[in-house]
Amino acid sequence: MDFHHLLRSTLPTFVGNDSNESNDTTNNILETLTPFLGTQFNPLLRLFMVFYNIAGGRLSFLGADPTLILTAVGLLWAANKLWDQLSYQIFKIVQRYLLASIQIDSDDEMYRHIMKFLAARRDMTNSRSLTAETWFATAWEENDEPDLLKTTISADGEGLYLNFSAQEAKAPPRFTPAIGMHSFWFEGRYFILHRKKETLFDQNAGPWGGSQYKDKELLVLSCYGRSPDPIKKLLQHAKLMYYSDHDAKTCVRRPANQSMRRYGGRNSWQTVANRPVRPMKTVVLDERQKIQVLSDMNEYLHPATPRWYANRGIPLRRGFLFHGPPGTGKTSLSFALAGIFGLDIYVISLLDPSLTEEDLSSLFSSLPRRCVVLLEDIDTAGLARPSDDDSDDDVKDDKDSSDKEKDSDDKEKKTEINIAELARELRRASSSEPSEKKGISLSGLLNAIDGVASHEGRVLIMTTNKPESLDEALIRPGRVDLQVAFSNATPEQARELFVRMYEADRNPIKSKKKKQQSQRHSLLAILLTAIYSRLLSLYAIRKKAAEKKINPKQELSNHAIDKVKTTEKEQDGNLTDISTATTAVEDSSSPVSPTTPKGVPDNNSVVSPPQSEKPVEPTELAAIAAEFASKIPGGQFSPAEIQGFLLKRKRAPRRALEEVDAWVAATIEQKKSKTKVVQVQ
Ligand SMILES: Nc1ncnc2c1ncn2[C@@H]1O[C@H](COP(=O)(O)OP(=O)(O)OP(=O)(O)O)[C@@H](O)[C@H]1O
Structure with a gap:
């Protein structure tokens, strides 16, 4: 036109x-x-x-x-x-002939790696087109929280309490590149990033299996040249960076929600926590048992083991059964093992109503090469074989009734059959209800853990409080290779728990870099404090001298004498001043001195629990621990119970010793009377 x-x-x-x-x-x-x-x-x-x-x-x-x-x-x-x-x-055309690209799907873990990498880049966060994301720090993330001091409030004029009300407001958002084209330099190379959103029509994504539109994000990373190697290098770098603060963490995963599970692969699992590694020494257990489990797992995870198994036609699987009363350390040992071998832990609850047998199989087949799978409280999962049991019962009952038929007249026969039938129906009704709710049968579980299609290389740990109630098929050799019995604490274990509770906190998860940084900070703090207090004292002396019109030098020496006296008093534990507090932070080996993150009020400035005691020296601690252990009757209290008692006196080891007799007597009494109400906590 x-x-x-x-x-x-x-x-x-x-x-x-x-x-x-x-x-x-x-x-x-x-x-x-x-x-x-x-x-x-x-x-x-x-x-x-x-x-x-x-x-x-x-x-x-x-x-x-x-x-x-x-x-x-x-x-x-x-x-x-x-x-x-x-x-x-x-x-x-340029993209086709001159650029190499790699595409990353938002469902893939790599997406999180690259996003973290981009969010940390200054040139990206200074871009004019960004997406802001709310970023939640987990309880385990070491957060300096420098503003915490400012948010403390005075309670009844008695002292300072920590106040986290503004925590959410102060948490900074995370900025990532917005949808569109971006570019950045990395190691002297120019990269183009295309973040795009696609809407897919998914036929089974709806809540009840119906179709639904689903938004999916894609990242396309490109660089000039015909080889994608620089991008691969960049992705590897992003991955390393992502895991750099995971060194001392155990990643806990659980099955993703149903709609994600359908895609299979790594999408089947979602990360729920990155917990600090639990050191093996914090799990109080018979030393021989510990070493047995550790060496067994070490042997199994050895790179030469798969070949050895393959040559002998043995499936590469290892199963452990941890059994014992509640609170005796079954879960704790599982986490410590995962931590020691640097493996991720995959936790499955068989009571999850959305979990079907197909899901379970696909979950097992999408496990990584080496990992720990934890099936907790396997006895409560109700893994009965309803059909087998019923048929067995049927046969038995039929046999009974036919015997009786022989010996009784017709009328009696009829009555007997009716009663047997009634009993059978009642039993079936009571047993069928819970099993209908649960989606996993024993055969389904057995199939998943060692069926033909089952994954090899994993370590399976099952925990139970009632090993006798487990089906023999579940714990037969090949499925469970090592059983570890846990029991209530012996006096020696109680002693270990006591020492662990009150010994100095060495904060093992602090990285070397952070340690150096905090050392630098405390040195600076000491220096500044010294200068500041020197200036203050000089000012005070001059002021006093001006008032009294006396020789300042004389006043200075009087002040020095006063200071020596004060220091002597402090050593008696009656007073604490800022300089001693700083030294305590520096000296991480000082007894019972919990390390305080930078900017967080230390225990001298916030209200302490009632009857907080002065620190115990290691020798005194050993003596108190031995006496404490002698008061704990062996095999009657779980480590969890003892830990609970000590936690309530977490800064008062001497008080714990004083009160342990009353607690033991009251708890034994409570257990006898089977009441849930505790008299002494
Ligand atoms: N042997 C132990 N050594 C150190 N701590 C223990 C031990 N047993 C229990 N605890 C402490 O008690 C708490 C509960 O322990 P855990 O969950 O490991 O017990 P569990 O045997 O798995 O219990 P349940 O059978 O109820 O699941 C944890 O906080 C743990 O630190």
């Missing part, structure tokens, strides 16, 4: 300035253009006409032809559109 011709035929020429004529032509233009553009453009067209009339009047006054100008504007607009199209096509 000839745009210029169209404009000429529809727009008024501004030869004469007749407003009526102009209005008529405006309506004509609208009538002409509306069929082309649609009625929704009417308001825009009207606005355009107003401007056209004003500008046209002026331009014609200046001697310019407005239709020509409009034609030029139209051409510019068309050229711009054309350039957009052209540049996109050029980019596609």
Whole structure:
């Protein structure tokens, strides 16, 4: 269509300035253009006409032809559109022939690695097009929280309590590149990042299996050249960076939600926590048992083991059964083992109502090469074999009834059969209800853990409080290779728990870098504090001297004597001042001195629990622990119970010793009477 011709035929020429004529032509233009553009453009067209009339009047006054100008504007607009199209096509050609790219799906773990990498890059976070994400720190993330001191509040004028009310507000968001094109340099190379969103039509994504549209994000990373190696290197770097603070962490995963599980692979699992590694020494257990489990697992995880198993045709699987009363350390040992071997832990609850047998199989088959799978409280999962049991019962009952038939008359026979049938029905009714709720049968579980399609290389740990109630098939050799018995604490274990509770905290999860940083900070703090207190004291002395008009040098020596006296008092434990507090932070081996993150009020400035005691020296601690252990009757209390008692006196080892007799007596009494209400806590 000839745009210029169209404009000429529809727009008024501004030869004469007749407003009526102009209005008529405006309506004509609208009538002409509306069929082309649609009625929704009417308001825009009207606005355009107003401007056209004003500008046209002026331009014609200046001697310019407005239709020509409009034609030029139209051409510019068309050229711009054309350039957009052209540049996109050029980019596609460049991308095809000159760029190497790698695509990353938002469902993949790699996506999180690269996002963390990008969020940490200054050139990316300074970009003008960003996406802000709320970022939640987990309880385990070492957070300096420098503003915490400012948020403490005074309670009844008695002291300071920590206050976290503004914590959420202060948590900074995370900034990542927004949807669109971005570019950045990494190790001297230019990378192009295209973050895009796609909407997919998923036939089974709806809550009840119905179809649904689903948004999915894609990252396309490109670099110039025909080899994708630089991108692979970048991805490897991002992965290393992601896991760099995981060194001392155990990653806990559990099955993802049902809709994600359908995609299989790594999507089947979701990370729920990254917990600090539990040191093996914090699990109080018979030393021989510990070493047995450790060496067994070490042997199994050895790189030469798969070949050894394969040569002998043995499936590469290892199963452990941890059994014992509640709170005796079964879960704790599982975590410590995962931590020691640097493995992720995959926790499955068989009581999850959404978990089907197919899910379980696919979960097991999408496990990584080496990992720990934890099936907790396997006895409560109700893994009965309903059909087998029923048929067995049926046979037995039928046999009983047929025996009876022989010995009784017809009437009695009928009564016996009815009673047997009734009993059977009742039993079936009571046993079928819970099993209907659970989706996993024993055979389903056995199939998943060692069926033909089952994954090899994992370590399976099952825990139970009632090993006798487990089906023999579940714990037969090959499925359970090592059983570890846990029991209530012996006096020696109680002693270990006591020492662990009150010994100095060495904060093992603190990285070397952070340690050095905190050392630098405390040195600086000591220096600044010393200068500040020196200035303060000089100022005070001068002020005093000015008041009393005495020799400042004499006052200085008096002050020094005072300071020595004060220090002596502090050593008696009666006083604490800021300089001693700083030294205590530096000396991490000082007894019972919990390390305080930078900026967090230490225990001297916030309200301490009642009867907080002065620190115990290691020798005294050993003596108190031995006495404490002698008061704990062996095999009667679980480590969890003892830990609970000690936790309530976490800064008072001497008080724990004083009160242990009363607690033991009250708890034994409570257990005897089977009441849930505790008298002494
Ligand atoms: N042997 C132990 N050594 C150190 N701590 C223990 C031990 N047993 C229990 N605890 C402590 O008691 C708490 C509960 O322990 P854990 O969950 O490991 O017990 P469990 O045997 O798995 O219990 P359940 O059978 O109820 O699941 C934890 O806080 C743990 O630190």
